[in-house]
Amino acid sequence: MLSKAKLWLGLVVAALMTLSTNLQAAWELNMTQGVTQISRDTYDLHMQILWWCVAIGVVVFGAMLWSIINHRKSKGAVAATFHESTKIEIMWTVIPFIILILMAIPATRVLTEAYDSTESDLDIQVTGYQWRWEYRYMRGDASEEEVLFYSNLSTPSDQIDNSLPKGEHYLLEVDKPMVIPVNKKVRFLITSNDVLHAWWVPAFAVKKDAVPGFINEAWAIAEEPGIYRGQCAELCGIQHGFMPIVVHAVPQEEYDAWYAEQQQAAVAAREGANSVVTMSAALQQGEEIYSRTCIACHQTGGTGLPPAFPALAGSAVANGDVEANISLLVNGVPGTAMAAFGRQLSPVELSAIITYIRNSFGNNTGDLVQPADVTTILQEAQ
Amino acid sequence: MASAGSHETYYVPEQTKLPIYASIGLILTVFGLGSVLNNIKASEGTTFSTLIAIAGFLLLAFILFQWFSIVIRENHAGMNSDQLKRSYVWGMAWFIFSEVMFFAAFFGALFYVRNFAVPWLGGEGGKGATGEFLWPEFQAVWPLIENPSNAVFTPPHEAMDVKEWTPGFFAAYLPFWNTLILLTSSVTVHFAHTALKAENRRGLIQWLSVTVALGVLFLVFQVIEYTEAYGHYGLTLDSGIYGSTFFLLTGFHGFHVTLGTFILSVMLARSIKGHFKPDDHFGFEAASWYWHFVDVVWVGLFFFVYLL
Amino acid sequence: MSAAHDDHHHGPAKGLSRWFYTTNHKDIGSLYLWFSFAMFLLGGTFAMVIRAELFQPGLQLVEPSFFNQMTTMHGLIMVFGAVMPAFVGLANWLIPMMIGAPDMALPRLNNWSFWLLPFAFLMLTSTLFMDAGAPNFGWTFYAPLSTTYAPETVTFFIFAVHIMGASSIMGSINIIATILNMRAPGMTLMKMPLFVWTWLITAYLLIAVMPVLAGVVTMMLFDVHFGTSFFSAAGGGDPILFQHVFWFFGHPEVYIMILPGFGIVSAIIPTFARKRLFGYDSMVYATASIAFLSFIVWAHHMFTVGMPIAGELFFMYATMLIAVPTGVKVFNWVATMFRGSMTFETPMLFAIAFVVLFTMGGFTGLMLAITPADFQYHDTYFVVAHFHYVLVPGSIFSIMAAAYYWLPKWTGHMYDERLGKLHFWMSFIGVNVLFFPQHFLGLAGMPRRVPDYALQFADFNWISSIGGFLFGASQLILLVVVIKCIKGGKKATAQVWEGAQGLEWTLESPAPYHTFTTPPDPKLIHDQ
Ligand code: HEA
Ligand code: HEA
Ligand code: CUA
């Protein structure tokens, strides 16, 4: 069975070689080293344990291979009769134990650091939804304008169904990334609105489950500006593979400017509630929102995926009473995947999307919903 | 260690049709039951599903009855070796162990909720941010009279725990009486066993009847208590985690008492028929073990669900 | 052939009734093994759907909703339908023969344990054809995806789990009663073959944790249908409670799927090394330690759920400790081979591959146990690679090794050694091409349970799928080998393998329908 042994050896050697030559080319074969102290520590820990295992493997498999080559019947080997040795058995109980202690010490140190989320410079509440992330920047005082937005997958569905070539950041791109300042301790307060999700950014070595009704804390100090991509890492239903995370780490001044701009945009959105929109503008904006927010469930062409997700084409709601339709969008349908979009979309956006679904997919009500109509129902809901 | 002699009389039963029909009965029962539940949820009619469930259950019950009759008949015919009898003993012991672990899951849930989940929701401990940001109103007190979200789960108005340690209140406190009842019944079933071993058939029948009566009394009290809980305390299955743990623990226990009482009644009938011999009565013994087990679980319940 | 037999005993019944109504441990063993093989093909077919969809980035073959159903059903069927019943089947066939017993302790119950399974799986797989679709929440069915947000078929899933649990518990009770009560005179506990020992401990694990699984699905049932709030924060419960209870079952479950495999390998290696097993006593103690530790490590599957740090540390240390007794086993196997006189028939090849590849899976397990590192590994393909290394070239290889090793005893014929070797080599290459690249995928950041992935993962997925198809296709060889062997072939002697030790080899091949109707001669019982 030399061939098997050789094959095996070859495999291990090849694997080791690819591993070690690619240590630097993170994001390819090996774990990323990331851009935080914790992520580098984690990487070192990972490599250290890996090498321990390789070393033990070499000894164990080496001994085995040696016996396989030399102690074969076809070579005339005669079996020895020994079958126990207390000394040896104690030895190979104690030595692994010691190795484990050597592994546990650095692991404990890194874990203790990773768990210390005190004294943060900035807190962001991260909420998982089926299937998007909500980022809410915690304010110093309540009178400040709040920055809160949703971050959706922005890869067009044409790329996913293979009718267009896939872009560079296929499935790892969003319409609106989280922005954080570099070299500041950012604390993430992670929770969920529906099922479990997990917020994972490999470059920060942060992966924490988003548990509905509970808050988990994590933190990161990004040391280099850049764009860091991750994904939801807990099965959360149909679109689990399609809720990426993108974080822009930028210098403080840039962050401040961005933050101020967001606040202004929030004010504008609130004021937009009093604006009057035209049919064509509403349809255009509605279509855009639809393909970003609703398409995952209600599908292209509003066909839905019955029975889980009803079709909007021909839907009784989208063709029936306008107020009932607005109210469904604002409040969602409790206990189903249909979320309350009153919190997620602005009145302008809500009016646009409702106008759109009432006048598309063969629905032909001709209704033009105004932001003010939505605002009335939004206020009732509160 | 088995002696050589017992091997020679080892009895391998003939082929048997019982298990496969029992399996069909069981699967029809659960399939029907599952359909009923789904129908109710979807507001559909349940007649057909109910029929399937009932048919399955009747088949299962019928087969089990046959099964036990055959085992008893074989034993009376002297076909069971000592070794086989020991196998039954082991079988029953490990079955009870599995039941212990089933209850352990619910006790574990209660423990977790009280020591971790509820304090976190109330803003204490390692995940205190939870209470602070998500449930600012909620206070972690057990039993829960306010839920984190009273809109989603309507809380009870009162808990089932001891209100005040006055003798008058205590006298009306059903769980206390139920504890006494079950403890006593453990003793009476033991007396029945002693009587059986002493070939005192009258004693056996009397003590066993008392035990069965105590089991029934326990169940009656339990029903009164549940009515009380639903009617006066507003404590229901869907009134939050307090009601959930309370009813699942006491409910599954009550279900086991029901089963135990039923088994003991069968043993009573068999005693009357004169089935048991002083040196050969494992059916009775198994039933009494089961009863002691149910009793021990109750003591745990009384302690962890009612008192603590 | 010295074990005495009654000449007047009857053989199997004629026709199909033999299989439906049997109380014979060998027939029931065969039923379990065939059932398990069918489930392996079914679960494997689902895996092929997964691998085909993941062959290229983009959505090609299946909708994401169906993909999730495939992942879930693949995991459930492989774990509960393929591996566990296969081990129970082997236990049925072998334990009575190994301990010198006439049959299992409770033969009618034995039949029931088996026949519950096909019905439970029928109900489970029928959900694939229902409107709402099959369970789609992963084999770990985390709440609330499996409660509030579940398809309505979850009800049938819950009841199916209950019944599988009942089957396992009854089967285990039978095995324990057999081992504790039916041993032939002279067969002391410390003379029992390791397969018997590992099954004794496995059966204990099963009885301890299957009821807990029943408990957690019962809580789900009540949350879904009766408005309880075990897994809902709004009522004071916690979704994480589900995971604690599930993994209290789930972690011992993974050892349930490997301990009997350890027993098998401990029988095969000494046979083909022609040398007594090294360190029998320490093997027994190591198995017991693994079983003990398996109860206190469950939360290593939950390092990212936000446990207090004391919990994270405790579960990390406890998990790491398992490497010690497992290492003892690996070292003992190597020491058994050392200075033996080895030949490499198919069972030995599978056994050696088991030792090597299982150990590699164990190493990645140890890496996963390192909490901060698990923050990066968790829920990626690194985990998928870990558990397939311990399950496929681990559990499955041990089962195949057992099948080849005892087939001559079961059928009375030698299997086709050339086909056996072909099966081994194709499986060996296939399994590594299939799962080794998944380590890289995981480290590079590919999450599990996704139907589509970013472009940098394309190459390794492509390779992995090719390996998957190769490995899958090779399993058909096993089917051919088994059928050929049942139909005919070189007559097998009682001893079958030159170096084999143990009571089952004192019986003629094929083993008589009723094994030891009178106990074997105590002189036949050797130290292990
Ligand atoms: C047969 C099944 C089996 C077996 C035997 C194991 C064995 C082990 N497993 Fe594995 N595991 C699974 C099946 C199994 N696992 C499954 C199915 C999952 C995923 C479930 C899911 O989420 O779907 C999982 C997931 C899993 C996780 C969670 C990962 C995550 O989700 O983030 C962890 C973490 O600690 C882990 C650890 C271990 C360890 C430490 C062992 C140890 O027992 C391994 C011990 C063995 C060795 C270490 C090798 C031999 C030892 C030596 C040669 C001695 C010297 C060695 C040293 C000192 C290092 N496993
Ligand atoms: C013992 C258990 C076991 C076994 C044997 C296997 C065997 C295989 N597993 Fe699986 N697997 C699990 C247990 C197991 N798995 C579990 C528990 C999960 C987690 C589920 C979850 O996340 O919830 C999982 C998840 C899982 C995934 C991840 C899915 C995801 O995260 O989305 C993948 C992906 O590659 C995979 C692949 C395979 C393959 C290719 C095989 C192959 O070894 C299968 C080979 C067998 C056959 C193919 C059948 C025989 C051949 C035929 C029927 C002929 C036809 C053949 C062809 C058409 C080629 N498995
Ligand atoms: Cu969100 Cu997965």
Ligand SMILES: [Cu+2]
């Ligand atoms: Cu585990």
